[in-house]
Amino acid sequence: EGEGGRSGALAGALAAAAGRSFHELSSEQQFLLLKKRLAEYSRKAHKKIYSVKEEVHHAMVCQRENPFFVDTVRAFRDRRYVYKDLTKKWKREADLAAQGKGEYSLREAQSRCVLYESLQLAHKCILNSFYGYVMRKGSRWYSMEMGGVVTHQGGNIIKMAHELVTAVGLALELDTDGIWCCLPASFPENFTFRTTNEKKKRYNISYPCVMLNADVALKYTNHQYQDFAPATPDQPWATGEGQWKTKSECSIFFEVDGPYLAMVLPASREEGKSIKKRYAVFNHDRSLAELKGFEIKRRGELKLIKVFQAQVFGKFLEGSTLKQCYEAVGAVANDYLDILHTRGREVATEELVELLVESRTMSGALSDYAASQKSLSLTCARRISELLGPQMVKDKGLSCTYIIARQPVTDPVAARAIPLAVFSVEERLKRHFLGRWLKDGSALAGETVDIRDILDWDYYIERLSGAIQKIITIPAAVQQIPNPVPRVAHPTWLAKVVTAQSGKYRQNQLQFQKTGPRDLEDIGVPTASACAVAKAPASVSVMPPPAPVCPPVAAVAPPMVSEAFTRTHFGTPSSSAELGREFFRDKEFGSWLARQQMRWRDMAKLRLESEPSAKRLKRNPSAPAETLPGSQTQAATESLSVGRPLGRTPSSARAPRLEVLEVRASPALPPGVLKVFLLVDGRTMHTMRVELARQVYINSRVPFESLPFMGSLGARPVSYALPRRKKALHLYELELDEASFTSESLAKISLMPETEGMYESQIPLLFRAVAHLGTAVALHRGEYSMR
Secondary structure, three states: OOHHHHHHHHHHHHHHHOOOOHHHOOHHHHHHHHHHHHHHHHHHHOOOOOOOOOOOOOOOOOOOOOOHHHHHHHHHHHHHHHHHHHHHHHHHHHHHHHOOOOOOOHHHHHHHHHHHHHHHHHHHHHHHHHHHHHOOOOOOOOOHHHHHHHHHHHHHHHHHHHHHHHHHOEEEEEOOOOEEEEOOOOOOOEEEEEOOOOOOOEEEEEHHHHHHHHHHHHHHOEEEEEEEEOOOOOOOOOOOOOEEEEEEEOOOOOOOOOOOOEEEOOOOOOOOOOOOOOEEEEOOOOOEEEEEOOHHHOOOOOHHHHHHHHHHHHHOOOOOOHHHHHHHHHHHHHHHHHHHHOOOOOOOHHHHHHHHOEEEEOOOOHHHOOOOOOOHHHHHHHHHHHHHOHHHHOOOOOEEEEEEEOOOOOOOHHHOEEEHHHHHOOHHHHHHHHHHHHOOOHHHOOOOOOHHHOEOHHHHHHHHHHHHHHHHHHHHHHOOOOOOOOOOOOOHHHHHHHHHHHOOOOOOOOOOOOOOOOOHHHOOOOOHHHHHHHHOOOOOOOOOOOOOOOOOOOOOOOOOOOHHHHHHHOOOOOOOOOOOHHHHHOOOHHHHHHHHHHHHHHHHHHHHHHOOHHHHHHHOOOOOHHHOOOOHHHHOOOOOEEOOOHHHOOOOOOOOOEEEEEEEOOOOOOOOEEEEEEEEOOOEEEEEEEEOOEEEEEEEOOOHHHOHHHHHHOOEEOOOOOHHHOOOOEEEEEEEOHHHHHOHHHHHHHHOOOEEEEEOOOOOHHHHHHHHHOOEEOOOHHHHHHO
16 A cells, blocks of 8 residues: 555544544544654654664575576676777766867867766666566566565675775765765775787776775675586587586676766764764766755755755865865755745745745645645645635646745645646636634735735745755764854754863773673672772773772770869769850860760761651751762672671661662462562662462452452452443452462353453563562661560
8 A cells, every 4th residue: 555545544544533532433533643653653663664674594595597687787897998999088088088189079078078977877777677577476587586685785894894994994875786985085996007918008096996806805795606607519518518617706896986076075964873874975077077966956946945955065066174174064054944044035936936945846646645645745735725626626636836835824834735727717716715714814914915915935945054054064963164144043962962072071992891790699799999099189080980998997985084174164964054264265175075076976977877767868868878878888888798697688777778689580489479589778688478468459340349259369449440441340459368369259250140350360470579669668767676
């Protein structure tokens, strides 16, 4: 089914879904809606809607018995080489004729150049068509294996060439059949050999080409290629059938084009992406050698962008510095922006319309598309049908030429296409249809309808600004050139890239410390090398590792205070006398204050250890993790132990922090019991047996009170939304141990006529344990204190 058919089916499904519940739609409509929502989610979450999976297979394509395909392709390839050589010959003749030294006229030489260049391009198209014919089902030589082998081997050859080019130069653009690169000026390029052959005394080679061909011949030569040699009468052993001869065959060759003067590559407006198969290449005579992928080569694109690109590419060759080059191209961009910002006041109306018009050709008839489907071409076609009659849009291939209007402001761009034909009808019809489509008569208030009052100038400025960003401003910013077109702002992500390249505090190097794997029992124990690193100066790194903890230094003894100082200023412990100036001027005041500060620190630390971690973090969220009790710094002073009783862990003044490492089911345990591995305070690992109750939800048609035997199950009423929009009649939650869950009583309940449905009875116990426990657990404070 074509793209239009798929879009029409989706639009029909969306129209049918309006005002209806999902379960009321047909299965086909549900599938289309689900597919649409899944595509939207994939674009938003994963930035793609297709998952490409590559698998390497082995295949052998043997055409020994019928080599027509291989022989034909080889014949076309060899014929193309002949035409390419003739093209080069007549180009040399044209150069000589231009200098007045050739034996042919300049006109004849140029005509032959055009002829042979056209022939070699025609043979190139035919060769590419052979490969496409191989991949088409129903063709005479259909072979997916052959297509896979060709693409896989071609990709490997291009990768090999890319590695080689990157080692000596810079790769600019990679394609399926070639690579554009920039080599140093000092790199050897062409060599000429003088021979004794009278027909060809000079033999020219390209060193990069020979270098790549040598690697291809070394790695991709077929050493078991067979040719059929028919028998001849002079062979005494001939039987009339001939024989097969095995030889080494390599018919894959690189060709070098160039060198060229310059290559212009656009940038992507999205972060982290690049635009492929879009570039402009210039010869040394400043003529355009090749242009690929830009809007100037496409049909139906905005004429303004086409004219802008036609003028701006040549400006990249101006100037002697990079800044002067971007100033020249920026001047062209500013000229076209002036046309839009001034609303075309300096341009004739006919020329302005020619610049801003867009043209699209519809692949199908208007009746093939759903009425709810929207696009610029469809809007234009429907309005042409209103203006000129339905007979104008009944056939395929309708050419839609339109402009984008500013009104109605609330409508999307796809609904604001105005066909250009409306400006060619009589004034009365023009005003009628423009007022109907614009839904605003302010643009039609004058004596004549001015197209400048109708156009959406912001739309055209945005379109031109996008082209300027890709060709001029983003490449200039990456090359650290000030914005040559200040009215076109940089994307928000570009500032981060520019700062990373030229910022004052940019990161110049990364230093990593390579350490071997450590045993689980060594977690928390500082090593000698770690202590040495802790004393070394800090180095630049992506994320500073936590400082390793060395053995603690001996505690400093608190300063002593004499009894006379205490008796003089404090008297008895129960004295409430105020402290005077003499207390602060006493020579022992400093020792007393230092002693009190150490005491206050110990009290604060003990108070922190006795508080829950959540309350502690809520009071001081900026506190680093290394300063909290039970952190890696504290745990490093105590070695990790496995199996220590949980009640004898250090820091017993507080409840331990338990982190769940793994939940495991074991056949050695009773049914319904799981083994949980816990990390206590980051240094002690324990295993516990956890018995979880099964939770089952019963949607009953009658209350459980009317069923006497249900009271023993401990059911409690709950209020939840059931899946698939089922109505909750009398919803009850049952918590059952494993024995009751596997008994026949639960099966009997599900078969009762009073039971509408049973939910969550198939959830595995391991999944319920992970969902219930999470990543951390805590002990019951009362039971922990008793223990």
